[in-house]
Amino acid sequence: MIDHYLDLRNVSKSFSAFKLRDLSFSLPKGYIMGFVGPNGAGKTTTIQLILNMLEKDAGQILVFGSDNIKSENAVKQDIGVVFDSVFYVDSWTVKDTEKAISIFYDNWNHDVFSEMVRRFDLPPRKRVGELSRGMQMKLMLACAFSHNAKLLILDEPTSGLDPVTRSEFLEILQEYIKDGERSVLFSTHITTDLERVADYITLINQGELIYTGSMEDLSGGYRLIKGRTQDLTVELEKNIIGLRKTDMGFEGLIGTKEAAQYKNYILDRATIDDIMIGISKGGKKK
Amino acid sequence: MTGFLRIARLDFFTMKSQLAAYLSLVLIVLMFGFMGSSVTLLCITGAWFVALISSNIFAIQEKNNLDRLYSSVSVGLKDIVLGRYVSVFLNYLISFLGVIILYSGFAFFQHKALELPDILLGFSISFLVFSAITGIQMPLYFKMGYTKAKVWSMVPFIAVMALVTIPSFVPVLSEFAGYLLSNQLVLIAGGMVAGCFIQILSYRKRMKRRFCVLAIILVMMLSVGGCKDTAEPDHSDTLPPVSAPSETTSSPASPEYGESALENFHLAPATEELLNKYDSFHEYINDEDGARLVIWTDAAIKDFAFITVNHDGTGHGLSFLAGDALFSVDELSPEKPFVVKLLIPGSTPAYGISFVDENGVERCFSINLSGRGPEEAPPYYLLDENGNSK
Numbered sequence: 001m002i003d004h005y006l007d008l009r010n011v012s013k014s015f016s017a018f019k020l021r022d023l024s025f026s027l028p029k030g031y032i033m034g035f036v037g038p039n040g041a042g043k044t045t046t047i048q049l050i051l052n053m054l055e056k057d058a059g060q061i062l063v064f065g066s067d068n069i070k071s072e073n074a075v076k077q078d079i080g081v082v083f084d085s086v087f088y089v090d091s092w093t094v095k096d097t098e099k100a101i102s103i104f105y106d107n108w109n110h111d112v113f114s115e116m117v118r119r120f121d122l123p124p125r126k127r128v129g130e131l132s133r134g135m136q137m138k139l140m141l142a143c144a145f146s147h148n149a150k151l152l153i154l155d156e157p158t159s160g161l162d163p164v165t166r167s168e169f170l171e172i173l174q175e176y177i178k179d180g181e182r183s184v185l186f187s188t189h190i191t192t193d194l195e196r197v198a199d200y201i202t203l204i205n206q207g208e209l210i211y212t213g214s215m216e217d218l219s220g221g222y223r224l225i226k227g228r229t230q231d232l233t234v235e236l237e238k239n240i241i242g243l244r245k246t247d248m249g250f251e252g253l254i255g256t257k258e259a260a261q262y263k264n265y266i267l268d269r270a271t272i273d274d275i276m277i278g279i280s281k282g283g284k285k286k
Numbered sequence: 287m288t289g290f291l292r293i294a295r296l297d298f299f300t301m302k303s304q305l306a307a308y309l310s311l312v313l314i315v316l317m318f319g320f321m322g323s324s325v326t327l328l329c330i331t332g333a334w335f336v337a338l339i340s341s342n343i344f345a346i347q348e349k350n351n352l353d354r355l356y357s358s359v360s361v362g363l364k365d366i367v368l369g370r371y372v373s374v375f376l377n378y379l380i381s382f383l384g385v386i387i388l389y390s391g392f393a394f395f396q397h398k399a400l401e402l403p404d405i406l407l408g409f410s411i412s413f414l415v416f417s418a419i420t421g422i423q424m425p426l427y428f429k430m431g432y433t434k435a436k437v438w439s440m441v442p443f444i445a446v447m448a449l450v451t452i453p454s455f456v457p458v459l460s461e462f463a464g465y466l467l468s469n470q471l472v473l474i475a476g477g478m479v480a481g482c483f484i485q486i487l488s489y490r491k492r493m494k495r496r497f498c499v500l501a502i503i504l505v506m507m508l509s510v511g512g513c514k515d516t517a518e519p520d521h522s523d524t525l526p527p528v529s530a531p532s533e534t535t536s537s538p539a540s541p542e543y544g545e546s547a548l549e550n551f552h553l554a555p556a557t558e559e560l561l562n563k564y565d566s567f568h569e570y571i572n573d574e575d576g577a578r579l580v581i582w583t584d585a586a587i588k589d590f591a592f593i594t595v596n597h598d599g600t601g602h603g604l605s606f607l608a609g610d611a612l613f614s615v616d617e618l619s620p621e622k623p624f625v626v627k628l629l630i631p632g633s634t635p636a637y638g639i640s641f642v643d644e645n646g647v648e649r650c651f652s653i654n655l656s657g658r659g660p661e662e663a664p665p666y667y668l669l670d671e672n673g674n675s676k
Contacts, residue, residue, distance in 0.1 A: 053357040073289065073360040081358035087351040091303045100299050103292050104359035 002065045005029050005151045005183045006050070011059030013049060018207060020045055023059070025202045025212040027151075030180035032173060034194035034215070035187040036272060037204040038280050043187040046204070047155050050185075051081065063151065077106060080144025084156035086136035090129030094122050097139060098146070105147035116142035134165035141172060152176065152184040158193050166190075170197050191272035201272065205280050222270040222278070223259040226251045236262065242278030253278030289361035293369025294376065297343055300352075301377070304342050308381070311335045315385055319392040325385075325400060329408035332385040333416035334443075336378045340420055341439060343370070344432040367428060371489050374424070378416050382409060407470060410477030417481035419443060421488035468674060548651065548670045550587070551639075555665065556580040556625050566622055570613035572637070573629040579653070579666060581639060582623035589642040590618035592626055595635050595652050608640055608650040630655045635669070 006027035013020040020042045027033045037043050048054040050061055052072050061068040063075040088097050094117060102108040117124060120138040122131070131139065137157055144152055152173075158166045173184055174197055188194065194201065194215070202212040211218055225240060228249045237243060240252035253275060259267050270278075311332060318328050347353065356366050386405060393400040422442040426435040452459060466473045554560060556578040561567065567580070570592055594609030618624055618641070628637055635652035643649050651668040654675070669675045 048357070051357045052362075053353075072362055076358070076360035079358070081354075083351075083354050085351060087354035087358070089300055089303075089346060089350045089352070096299075100296055101355075101359070103295050103299075104361065 003029060004062075005064055006033075006185060007060075007062040007065075008046070008050075009060045009062075011046070011049060011061060012057045013045060013054060014057055018042070018045070020049075020207040023204065023207075023209050025209065027183050027185055027200065029183055030177060031199040032177055032184040032186055032197050033200040033202060034191070034198035034272070035185055035202050035204075036189065036191055036194065036276060037210075038276065039189060040206075041204045041280075042207040043189075043204065044155055045207075047153055047185075047187060050153065051076075051079075077147070078150040080141075080147070080149030080152045082137060082140040082144060082152070082154045082157045084159055086128060086131075086140060088128045088139070090127060092128050094124045094126060094128070094131075094139060097128060097143065101143045102146075108147050110146075112148070113142055113146035116145055134161050134169075137161065137165075137169060138172075141169075145176070150182050152182065154184065154186045154188075156188055157186075158188060158190055166193060173197055189276075191276060194272055203272075203276065203279065205276075210279050211275075218272070218275065219270060221256055222253050222275050223256055224251065224268040224270045224274050225254045225259060225262060226266040226268070231265065236265075242281035244281070289365030290369035290372055292359075293356070293361055293366050294373040297370060297373035298376075300346055301343055301373075303346075304339065307339055307342075311381060312384070312388065315388045319389060324408075325389045325404050326408045326411055328385050328389055329382060329412035330415050332381045333378060333412035334419070336374075336381045337416050337419040337423070338443070340374045340377060341423060341427065341432070341436075343373070344427040344435075348432040368489065370428075371424065371485065374420055375485070378413070378420075382412060403470060403474070406474045407477075410474040410481070413481040414477040414484075415446065417484040417488075418446065421484040425488055548668060548674055550584045551651065551668055552582050552584075553653065553664075553666050553668050554580055561625070564621065564623055567625045568613075568615055568618070568622060569625040569627075571627040572612060573627060576627045576629035577666075578625060578627045580623050580625050581618075583618055583620055585620065587618040587641045587643075588616065589640075589648075590615050590624065591640045592624065593638050593640050593650070595638040595650075608638065611640070612637075628653075630666075639668075 004026045008026070009024050011020065011023045018040070023042075023046060025033075035043055035046070045054065049056050050063065050068060052069055063071075064078060066075055068075060088100070092100060098110070098113050102110070102113075116122075116138075120135070120142060122135060122139055122142065128136065128139065140157075158169060161169065170193055173186070176182055177184060186194065186198065198215050200213065201215050201218045203210040203218070222241075225236075226249060229245065229247075232245075232250050239258045240250075240254055243250060243252040253270060254262070254267075314331055314335065315328055318331060323331075361369070386400075386408070390400055392398070419442045423435075423439040426438050429435070430438070466476070560580055564582075572592075591611040591614035593611050596607040596609045613624075613626070615624070624639075626637075630636065630653065635654045638650055638652040640648060640650045649670070651670050654667050654669050656663050656665055656667055667675045
């Protein structure tokens with residue numbers, strides 16, 4: 001019985017201008033994990049390492065408990081991938097896309113694909129290049145669902161989508177994991193999406209792991225502290241992560257434990273965005 | 287289904303949109319067919335065309351981010367590369383079969399014979415040309431991507447085109463081409479082996495500069511050999527069998543004694559110095575204004591005749607038929623040569639000699655003008671049924 005569909009252990013990869021260092025996190029079965037970080041943090045590199053598009057320098061990546069390289073063909077039968085842009089030939093129609101993609105999957109289900117096409121209102125005879133971005137995303141999802149992927153890897157799928165389509169997209173994801181047998185790794189920098197659907201969050205910055213754990217622990221671990229400039233003491237300044245000063249006052253992230261000492265200040269619930277901004281400006285969580 | 291076959295299938299599916307381009311290959315074959323080109327030349331044209339079209343799959347791959355698709359499906363990198371090689375080769379194979387089918391149609395309506403050796407020769411040479419071009423191109427595309435490799439990928443095309451002309455200026459290469467022409471089996475086997483060798487090396491990405499040069503030279507040599515059998519009739523042409531008057535052009539004499547018969551004969555301008563060696567000679571004046579040539583033998587030749595030579599363009603390339611005897615003797619001995627005064631109108635032979643060889647078979651050689659200066663090569667030469675010259 002596999003508890004974790006994805007398990008990264010001390011994974012490293014170096015480029016001339018960027019280094020991914022000792023990245024470790026696990027995605028439990030039946031949950032959605034938000035994989036967040038600012039642009040250039042290493043999210044896409046990590047996904048490329050998981051998919052064996054890049055060769056890692058060190059560490060181990062287990063997918064469904066098997067090594068992602070040694071069992072590449074087997075594990076990819078159960079992985080669905082959605083990137084930020086469509087990777088099907090633009091002259092293919094929706095029907096052609098099914099014919100082309102089904103070549104690669106032993107358990108491709110035509111009925112599921114037809115059902116998804118109907119549900120997503122995808123015009124079967126329309127070419128991929130003529131579909132809107134939202135429709136293209138849905139087509140990629142339809143393909144992923146049609147081979148009964150247990151693990152869905154999404155790399156910035158919602159960037160560029162309008163709010164209505166994004167909302168619809170998130171609903172589809174929630175429905176997808178409903179049976180508890182499927183998981184989603186959702187890489188994005190639009191963190192408001194994650195607040196709706198993610199159970200776990202892995203936050204990276206400049207190639208380093210900042211946080212991995214439950215969404216509740218992350219949002220419960222920080223508060224957003226605000227106050228007037230003259231109220232900012234030296235001690236408080238030391239405790240604030242990612243301090244931002246303006247003429248009007250200051251703002252920053254503070255650990256929930258430390259926040260207890262500053263009840264006279266304005267303390268708000270920190271969003272993932274606040275945490276990400278604070279951490280990327282001021283360093284990582286201790 | 288194994289991974290590389292899945293990729294090959296996907297490639298075929300992806301190239302569906304390029305089908306219209308293949309119609310131009312049909313048009314090219316039709317045009318060349320009407321012009322009377324040989325099947326070898328058509329096959330090479332087809333291979334050239336497929337090599338050119340094959341790069342489109344890399345363009346589609348780059349334009350549509352298919353790298354991402356490949357990385358998401360259950361195939362490894364080796365499968366992707368091997369699958370691409372397989373699909374491109376199958377592309378060539380289908381085009382080759384298409385060319386053969388089209389040519390068969392031409393051959394049927396023009397009452398030409400399309401024989402297995404012609405098809406094998408066409409396959410061998412075209413496969414080599416195809417292998418050399420795609421064998422160099424594909425590692426470049428895989429390594430650099432379509433846009434970056436686009437310029438470099440034209441190098442094998444240009445190099446092959448440029449190098450095909452070199453043997454005309456380099457006697458050693460010309461001789462080697464001549465050797466290949468007279469040994470079709472070597473040409474067929476060599477082409478196939480070399481083509482496979484290039485494909486395997488290319489797949490393994492051992493594309494060293496030295497290898498590229500070797501591949502291009504090999505292609506040049508073999509394609510020169512392959513093309514020359516349909517080119518204009520000059521000294522180095524592969525001329526199909528010359529037949530005796532009673533025979534058809536497709537029934538050549540046995541090759542085992544062909545060369546030895548030619549070896550017995552000598553042809554040179556009839557200089558005083560040469561004629562002074564003999565007490566007497568046979569003489570026939572065909573044209574008072576023509577060149578005076580002497581033909582002598584090392585062994586006695588029976589039923590020797592000076593004849594006209596007719597041309598036959600209905601078979602494979604241009605061939606000859608023995609025409610009328612203008613002069614004949616029962617025996618041409620080494621002591622008494624034959625002197626003839628004749629005018630050779632151009633590079634196409636009009637006269638020849640016939641005789642009965644030691645096996646009792648009637649043979650025929652044409653008298654040809656080399657067109658080269660006396661310091662380069664003998665101005666006249668004899669050409670036998672197998673394309674051997676002296």
